Amino acid sequence: MSEKIFIAQGELTAMLERLSKEMDVWVPVEMGDEKWGVRFLPYHRDNVVVLDRQSTISPKNVVFPQVETLLHFRYQKDDNDPSKQRIDLEDRQDVSSVLVFGARPCDVRGFLTFDQVFLNGRYKDPYYEQRRKKTLFATLLCDTEDSACFCSSVGSSPGDKEGSDLWMVSVDDGYVIEALNERGRKLIPLMGKQAAPEQIEKAQRIQEQVNSKRVGEGDLTQSAKDFTGRFTDMDYWRDMISKCISCGICTFVCPTCYCFNITDESRDLEGERLRSWDSCMFYHYTLEASGHNPRPEKFERYRNRVGHKFSYFPDKYNGMISCCGCGRCIRSCPVSIDIRRIVYQLKEAVDARV
C-alpha cells in the first residue's frame, strides 16, 4: 500500500517552500487582476494559491509555453571570405524539473492528447519531449463542477487519475495526498506527515462518490461519423457559428489546443526563431501567399475546430477525443457559443435527416 500523507491548509505554504527548493513549482494563483483570473505561475510566497476552483487558463503553458525559442541565429563575418557572412545556429533548451501543483484531471488530460501529436507522430518534438519528461502533476480530485463542465461526456471524470503523478483529495481542512507512481513517491517525504486512518477513509469515500458521479450529459466521444455526415451542411454550420466573433479565446484557454506559429525575430545581426501559440479561428492562420485561403469563413474555421477535436483526432489516434471537457471555451466565450450543443445537435441533425 502506498503511503498517504496529510497536509493542512495552513501548512501549504511551508510545503510549497520545501518543494520549490527541489524543483520549479507551478501553482494556480490569482493576481488580483480580473483580466487574467486564476492562472498557473511559478510559486512565490507572496502569491495566493487558489485551489477551490478551476483555473481560468489551463496549465498548458508549463509544458508548452505561449512563446518559446526554437533557435538562436547570428550572422558573422566569414573569416575565409571578407565579402561573405556565415551563420551560427544554436538550438539549446534549458529545462528544469517542474511540479504542477493543483491541476485538475481535465488539465492533465490535455497533455495526454498533446503527447499523441508531439511525441507519437512521424516526428518527435524535442522541445516538448524534454519538458514533458521533467514535469510532474500533483492533481486535485475535482469537486467544483459548474454548468460548463462536461468531463464525463468525453470519457473522463472528476476523479480521473490518468496522467497524474500525485493525487490530492480535499479532506477536512487540508489534503490527503498519495503518490501514483515512482516519480511521485520521491516527493512524498517533502510533502507532509502520515495521514490519520480516518482521514484516509474520508478521502476514500470522497473518491468513491466521485467515481460514480457524472459531470456533463450524454456522450460526445462517438461523434466522428455525425461530423462527416454534416460537413457540407453549410446552413447548419453558419447557423451554429453566426454569433462567433473570431476572437480565438476558445483556443487560447483550451488544454487540448496546440496549434502554433513559427516566426523570426531579429535585431541587427542576431535573433531567434520563436514558436508561439496560434489559433485556427483566425483568418490569417491558413491564408496563403497567393491570396488563396482554404478556410476563409468563420464557420469553416469553427467547423475545422469541431472536426479536429471530435472527428479527425479520434480517427488518427485510436478513438481519443481531443477535448477534455473542462468547459473553458464555453465559460470564456464572449458570445456564449457552446461546443457541446454543436456536437450534440450534429448527431440530432443527422438522425433527423435519416
Added chain:
Amino acid sequence: MPEFKSNPFRPELATIQDIIQETSNILTFRVVLNDEQKMREFSFQPGQAGQLSVFGVGESTFVINSPPPRKDYLQFSVMRTGEVTQRLHQLNIGDQIGVRAPLGNGFPVDELKGHDILFIAGGIGMAPLRTLLLYMLDNRQDYGDIMVIYGARSPEDLCYTYEFDEWRSGGVRLVLTVDREFPGWKERVGFVPTVLTEEAPSSYNCKAITCGPPIMIKFVLIGLKRLDFEDHQIITTLEKRMKCGIGICGRCNIGTKYVCVDGPVFSYEELRRMVPEI
C-alpha cells in the same frame, strides 16, 4: 545543456551555389549543404519538399526540383510572392540559407512504371513536375510515352525553357501554350484545360500528373474525366500554408490529412475521400 540529439526544427546550413532567372518573378536556386557528408548522403523522392530559411525573416516550403540521382546540388524554384520569397530573391551566390529537407511523401515512381505519362502544368506548377520528368528521363526504359502540356500567361512566364531541348531529345512530346497571342509565338494559344481537350490524349494505360493554380487544376480534372481518366489515374501535388512541415503545428490539414507529411502528392482517388476543403 547539450544540444538536441536530433531536432527536426533545426535547418541545415547551406550555401547558394547558383541562381537562374527563370521569369521576371521566378528564380531557381541551386544550393549545397555546408556539411559535406550530409550533402553526399542526402536522398529524397521526386515530389518531396523542403523548407528554406532566411534567418531573421522566416521559412517557406518549396518542392525540391532537382532529380534525386543528380546529387551535386539541391534545386528550388521560388516565385516572389510573400516576405520570405521577397528576401530570397535579394540573395546572391555564396549567401547562406537554412534547409530542412526532405519533407513529405513524393510521387509514387514505382507505381508509375510501365505507364504512359501525361504531365499537365501551369506556371510555377511545372517545378514539382520537372523533378519527376527528369527522374523519368534518367530512367527512360521504365516509362512509356511521355507527354507534357505546359502553359503560362506569356512566353516570358515559362520556366526551364533552356531545358526544353533536353526534354524533347529524351522522347518527350512537349506541348507549350500561352494565354493569348504574342508576337513571334509559334506554339499553342489557349488555357491549359482547353489545350488538354484539343490534344485529347488516350487514358489507356496512362497516368496524368498535374500541378498548377487551383482554378487550372479544377478544369484539368473535368477535362481528364471527359477523356475517361479514372480517379486512380490522376495524381496531383498540393500546396498549403505551412509552418513546422513535420505534421505537428496543425496548419496544413485537410480533414485528417496533413499536406506536409501525408502529402504533398495525392491521387485524385485520395482527394475524393478527403473533406472538400482544399
